[in-house]
Amino acid sequence: MFLLFPLLLLLLFTPLPLNADCPPPPPLAPRATKLRIESLTGKVTATELANFAGFVRQLTLPKTALENVIADGFSGRNIQAMGMVYELSRDPQLLDTMIANADAMLKLRNDPNKGRVMWTGKRDLVWITEPERDIHAGYAGAENGDTIGHIAYTAKLILENPCLLNRTVTIGNKYGFGKTYYDRAHTYIYELERTMDTYIIPWFINNNTLTEIYPKNVRFPTTDIDTHFGGPLPWNQMMMLNNGLQRLAEAHELLGDNPEKVSYYDSLVNRSIHYMTDHFLKRTSRGHDTYLILYLAEQRFRPKGSSVSTHGELTEIHLLYDVWGLIRGYHRANNKYGISKDLLTRVANTISYSLVHRDGKFGAYCDGTGSVHHLPGPYLLYSEFNSDGYLSLAKVMAKHQALDVASVLYMKSRLHLQH
Ligand SMILES: *[C@@H]1O[C@H](CO)[C@@H](O)[C@H](O)[C@H]1NC(C)=O
Numbered sequence: 001m002f003l004l005f006p007l008l009l010l011l012l013f014t015p016l017p018l019n020a021d022c023p024p025p026p027p028l029a030p031r032a033t034k035l036r037i038e039s040l041t042g043k044v045t046a047t048e049l050a051n052f053a054g055f056v057r058q059l060t061l062p063k064t065a066l067e068n069v070i071a072d073g074f075s076g077r078n079i080q081a082m083g084m085v086y087e088l089s090r091d092p093q094l095l096d097t098m099i100a101n102a103d104a105m106l107k108l109r110n111d112p113n114k115g116r117v118m119w120t121g122k123r124d125l126v127w128i129t130e131p132e133r134d135i136h137a138g139y140a141g142a143e144n145g146d147t148i149g150h151i152a153y154t155a156k157l158i159l160e161n162p163c164l165l166n167r168t169v170t171i172g173n174k175y176g177f178g179k180t181y182y183d184r185a186h187t188y189i190y191e192l193e194r195t196m197d198t199y200i201i202p203w204f205i206n207n208n209t210l211t212e213i214y215p216k217n218v219r220f221p222t223t224d225i226d227t228h229f230g231g232p233l234p235w236n237q238m239m240m241l242n243n244g245l246q247r248l249a250e251a252h253e254l255l256g257d258n259p260e261k262v263s264y265y266d267s268l269v270n271r272s273i274h275y276m277t278d279h280f281l282k283r284t285s286r287g288h289d290t291y292l293i294l295y296l297a298e299q300r301f302r303p304k305g306s307s308v309s310t311h312g313e314l315t316e317i318h319l320l321y322d323v324w325g326l327i328r329g330y331h332r333a334n335n336k337y338g339i340s341k342d343l344l345t346r347v348a349n350t351i352s353y354s355l356v357h358r359d360g361k362f363g364a365y366c367d368g369t370g371s372v373h374h375l376p377g378p379y380l381l382y383s384e385f386n387s388d389g390y391l392s393l394a395k396v397m398a399k400h401q402a403l404d405v406a407s408v409l410y411m412k413s414r415l416h417l418q419h
């Protein structure tokens with residue numbers, strides 16, 4: 001108490017940190033052409049962090065949104081990886097690389113004056129994923145929510161660092177998105193909200209039920225055989241929208257500029273997460289409680305040749321997005337969506353006892369059937385609830401892409417702190 005009181009006084013009268021109080025950034029990491037992990041357990045090392053920063057800095061910036069490359073594709077996964085490692089290192093040079101990628105992504109958005117006319121008859125503020133001459137050329141779907149999420153995550157991480165806010169962005173202002181870090185984050189949020197307000201919210205949200213849906217319009221061009229106009233999206237696509245909604249909610253919360261928007265977005269994320277988890281089917285594997293997760297809620301709309309499998313979802317992509325979206329929701333401040341540890345443990349069991357095979361390979365479907373040589377990094381994020389699969393997964397991931405290596409670093413750090 002004696003000690004606490006003066007400390008409280010000190011806290012009360014300490015102004016927001018000025019730039020002068022900011023820690024000096026670590027030296028610029030040398031370019032690295034290979035990802036490197038020194039050990040799968042224990043503390044994350046300075047070498048590992050520098051190697052990661054030096055590696056992602058030399059990657060080419062995104063030049064197209066086609067084929068989902070800046071959503072769930074290569075560049076989208078890379079920018080998520082940068083954010084994840086930045087959360088460990090808080091190294092401004094890594095944030096700068098992330099900003100360079102976010103700039104490039106925002107710049108790729110459809111031009112409202114000269115861009116492509118979409119299925120709505122308008123030059124919507126969307127990211128175009130289909131080639132010009134494709135029969136689905138006018139399509140833009142839930143993957144846009146994922147791209148929004150990547151850029152909004154960058155804004156959130158900028159706003160979390162008061163030291164940086166008034167400084168000039170080190171990598172310059174090529175596209176006029178803002179000279180200081182604060183201005184840059186502000187532009188991201190402002191521009192992303194334009195896409196939310198004019199495209200995502202009007203077409204992909206049913207406000208009566210707060211459900212994330214396919215546009216209720218037969219003109220919506222779709223490559224997805226399960227499309228039911230106005231019906232609920234498959235879980236993985238809901239989680240893509242959630243990436244945008246949750247990250248924007250977090251960024252607005254830091255700005256303190258729009259509490260109504262924060263609670264609206266949170267209610268949408270919350271609704272879809274509970275909708276999804278309410279549909280998890282209970283199973284057991286190797287004596288442990290697990291789940292079977294199917295592609296979408298409305299199985300009765302399953303057409304012939306549908307991507308719905310009785311073995312559950314494909315682990316390389318659809319299930320990946322479900323479990324990634326769920327754990328991102330769990331990491332929302334104060335566990336706002338009320339996701340229970342029992343549920344997360346049962347998902348972790350599914351990973352450890354259904355997906356991780358005894359021969360070092362992994363299930364291709366949620367029930368563990370099929371066989372693949374690798375699973376993407378975010379599966380590792382459940383290891384704090386059950387770590388039996390950790391080493392098998394991490395061993396393979398350590399040799400893969402930025403998202404895999406970032407997930408190993410992130411998780412080994414959390415597991416190390418738990419001990
Ligand atoms: C940053 O700049 C704003 C005005 O643009 C000012 O109000 C604020 O005090 C500055 N913050 C710091 C930490 O220098």
Ligand SMILES: *[C@@H]1O[C@H](CO)[C@@H](O)[C@H](O)[C@H]1NC(C)=O
Binds near residue numbers: 201202207264
């Ligand atoms: C749905 O609700 C949000 C938040 O209140 C609002 O901004 C949006 O315009 C509504 N959409 C429709 C189609 O009414």
Ligand SMILES: *[C@@H]1O[C@H](CO)[C@@H](O)[C@H](O)[C@H]1NC(C)=O
Binds near residue numbers: 266267271274337338
């Ligand atoms: C989230 O959804 C659950 C289940 O429907 C509900 O009980 C809870 O109040 C919701 N929380 C928020 C923040 O919307």
